[in-house]
Amino acid sequence: MKFAVLLVVYTAIICTNVRDSVQQWDTTPHTYVTSRIVYGVNAVCDGAWTDWINLDGPGGAGDEEYLSEAAAQGLVCSSPTAIQAQTVNGIPAEQTGQFIFNHNPYIGFNCINNHQTQPPCLDYKVRYCC
Numbered sequence: 001m002k003f004a005v006l007l008v009v010y011t012a013i014i015c016t017n018v019r020d021s022v023q024q025w026d027t028t029p030h031t032y033v034t035s036r037i038v039y040g041v042n043a044v045c046d047g048a049w050t051d052w053i054n055l056d057g058p059g060g061a062g063d064e065e066y067l068s069e070a071a072a073q074g075l076v077c078s079s080p081t082a083i084q085a086q087t088v089n090g091i092p093a094e095q096t097g098q099f100i101f102n103h104n105p106y107i108g109f110n111c112i113n114n115h116q117t118q119p120p121c122l123d124y125k126v127r128y129c130c
């Protein structure tokens, strides 16, 4: 009898923990993505913008301004909520006419030279909302 009661309690604890984990995975990303503008000149920042970050140039494959590299250098938090990108001359990325491959706060930013009708990519800088 003691074994049966213990088994029921143990099963209830496990099921509760699994259900809570699933609820976190199901609800958090959807709310996060759909409730706000997360990139571009109109990106919403409820925290504070970092300084502008420019770790790469357009040589080679293109201009790569990845979140992981900026975070590794301590220039940005690990989970920013928004990103803005502009050329080093201050033109917003979405107004340059270039095809931008990534422009989001989850990966960062990159422009690939051979995706452009007139390569190379311009030199971009990014900032994140933390």
Ligand SMILES: [Ca+2]
Binding pocket: 054, 055, 056, 057, 058, 063, 064, 065, 123, 124, 125
């Ligand atoms: Ca750059």
